Amino acid sequence: MVDFLNALVLLGNFVLVPGLAYGSQLALGALGVTLIYGILRFSNLAHGETMAFGAMITILVTYVLQANGVSIHPLPTALLAIPIGIVGAVLLCLAIDRLVYRYYRRQRSASSIYLIVSIGVMLITGGLIRFIVGPGDRKFTDGERFIIKARAFKEMTGLNEGLAIKTTQGVTVIAAFVVVALVFWFLNKTRTGKAMRAFSDNEDLALLSGINPDRVVMIAWIMTGALATIAGVLYGLDKSFKPFTYMQLLLPIFAAAIVGGVGNPIGAIVGGFVVAFSELIITFAYRKVFMYVLPENMEPSGMVQLLSTDYKFAVSFVILVIVLLVKPTGIFSGKSL
Amino acid sequence: MSYLVGHDMTGGYGGADILHSCSVSVERGQIAVVVGPNGAGKSTAMKAMFGMLNLREGAVTLNGEDITGLKPQERVLKGMGFVPQNNNVFTSMTVEENLEMGAFIRRDDISQTMEQVFSLFPILAEKRRQPAGELSGGQRQQVAVGRALMTKPDVLMLDEPTAGVSPIVMDELFDRIIEVAKTGIAVLMVEQNARQALEIADQGFVLVQGRNAYTDSGKALLANPEVRKAFLGG
Numbered sequence: 001m002v003d004f005l006n007a008l009v010l011l012g013n014f015v016l017v018p019g020l021a022y023g024s025q026l027a028l029g030a031l032g033v034t035l036i037y038g039i040l041r042f043s044n045l046a047h048g049e050t051m052a053f054g055a056m057i058t059i060l061v062t063y064v065l066q067a068n069g070v071s072i073h074p075l076p077t078a079l080l081a082i083p084i085g086i087v088g089a090v091l092l093c094l095a096i097d098r099l100v101y102r103y104y105r106r107q108r109s110a111s112s113i114y115l116i117v118s119i120g121v122m123l124i125t126g127g128l129i130r131f132i133v134g135p136g137d138r139k140f141t142d143g144e145r146f147i148i149k150a151r152a153f154k155e156m157t158g159l160n161e162g163l164a165i166k167t168t169q170g171v172t173v174i175a176a177f178v179v180v181a182l183v184f185w186f187l188n189k190t191r192t193g194k195a196m197r198a199f200s201d202n203e204d205l206a207l208l209s210g211i212n213p214d215r216v217v218m219i220a221w222i223m224t225g226a227l228a229t230i231a232g233v234l235y236g237l238d239k240s241f242k243p244f245t246y247m248q249l250l251l252p253i254f255a256a257a258i259v260g261g262v263g264n265p266i267g268a269i270v271g272g273f274v275v276a277f278s279e280l281i282i283t284f285a286y287r288k289v290f291m292y293v294l295p296e297n298m299e300p301s302g303m304v305q306l307l308s309t310d311y312k313f314a315v316s317f318v319i320l321v322i323v324l325l326v327k328p329t330g331i332f333s334g335k336s337l
Numbered sequence: 338m339s340y341l342v343g344h345d346m347t348g349g350y351g352g353a354d355i356l357h358s359c360s361v362s363v364e365r366g367q368i369a370v371v372v373g374p375n376g377a378g379k380s381t382a383m384k385a386m387f388g389m390l391n392l393r394e395g396a397v398t399l400n401g402e403d404i405t406g407l408k409p410q411e412r413v414l415k416g417m418g419f420v421p422q423n424n425n426v427f428t429s430m431t432v433e434e435n436l437e438m439g440a441f442i443r444r445d446d447i448s449q450t451m452e453q454v455f456s457l458f459p460i461l462a463e464k465r466r467q468p469a470g471e472l473s474g475g476q477r478q479q480v481a482v483g484r485a486l487m488t489k490p491d492v493l494m495l496d497e498p499t500a501g502v503s504p505i506v507m508d509e510l511f512d513r514i515i516e517v518a519k520t521g522i523a524v525l526m527v528e529q530n531a532r533q534a535l536e537i538a539d540q541g542f543v544l545v546q547g548r549n550a551y552t553d554s555g556k557a558l559l560a561n562p563e564v565r566k567a568f569l570g571g
Contacts, residue, residue, distance in 0.1 A: 191437075191441075194430070194434055194437060194438065195438065195441060197427075197429065197430060197434075198427050198430060198434075198438045198441075201427040201428060201429045201430060202424055202426075202427050202428070204421070204424065205421070205424060205425060205426070205427065205484075206427075206438070207409070207410060208409060208410070208413065208419055208421070209413075209438050209439055209441045209442070209484070210410055210413050210414070210441050210442035210488075211438070211441055
């Protein structure tokens, strides 16, 4: 019985807790992608860079705050800086829309052209970010490191295995929950939110109803900038901030959006967790779990790891391929918000 | 002069002209129906009156005011409602939300208008929390008409409201449209089901190749042997 509990705690520590945090980050990222797809009808490949940009501004402000001794211990200081990061990312999104996307909107370009344009935006934004903060790793996490320490958990329960919950993980899950709830409240209860859903559902009829398309597009970018910044900062707090990792995050984020059904916000959330847990479940080494569960002489000699963590991005790829082959519309058959 | 008039309209979607000096008009509280064979320019005439294509010649007036240069959204503000033939509801939104979106330009209390729509289409009140995409064809048309009525328009324009619905539902829809006209709204509609539509029409316009072929009251057109022979199947 104790062995079984130990195995469960082990899985909780290495799969459940990190999966919830990582899934929340992906869900927030995918929500931004899905929002742009629903309103502007293209896949925004620059979304990873928007996340990095918002996170970068937040980090710079965090440094200023830390230098001035501002702190909200035990929480990370970066949480205080997020609003300014959001303003920065929103301004970037609106500027890019004004300078780049609006032109293609007026041309009524095909979505494939938008896609390629967004690659250009991605490269330029990425360059801008590395020009400002450089390509290196940046740590900006402060405050209390753990909510529950592994050692404290062991002493408390008397088990061999410890369950650690980092502050950043707790903050991530709670923040994601609040943000998602706010987004859904906005889309389903407010006049402007409903207008966005109407525009996403049937653009021509929305125009006939007197909904202003420029305003809908602007609000979509504002929400995307905010979501991207929050997702970017939470990811940076949890892991670390490195500009290139955000470009790599694009793959699991798009996998998440597509699994759930692009354009469908509920799908984006579910997709985020599906991708996160698939990645962790497939790259986790189960040796110790089996050592607890199986009789003594049957314990495995290898790591019992399906895939090395170096290949974790392959998981997103495989999920993408399977979804596109079996159910291209995604779990929730997305299309409109 | 009639309330809404499109007179001597000539124009098309950019290429060759589809309408050739075509005139259509409707009076408040009356129903005007545009009929004609496929490709006669019925829907085009309707779109021209709603500002969805540019006219080379001719003009559209609403209550005596020239609105030829106004965009469709501006015409909505002037009191015109339009129900397109296809994709005329927000499928992922509930019936109630569809109606709310119809009233988007209004800043006042819309609950009374919504109650009026629900009393006109009782089935919608029952299904108010259901997504419009889950409704039957006839119910969807009711949502579409209801959505257009939410702005409290003076003119309601319907592009083939009975396309793809069963004959029973068609009769019911026509009954509702008569009720709408009785409230003082000018109703202008394009119809495939020419005979049934002319039966409820105060004024009928038969178009052929973008030109007015016959213009008369609905009853007179139904009685006209030439019209019967050419367009109503004898």
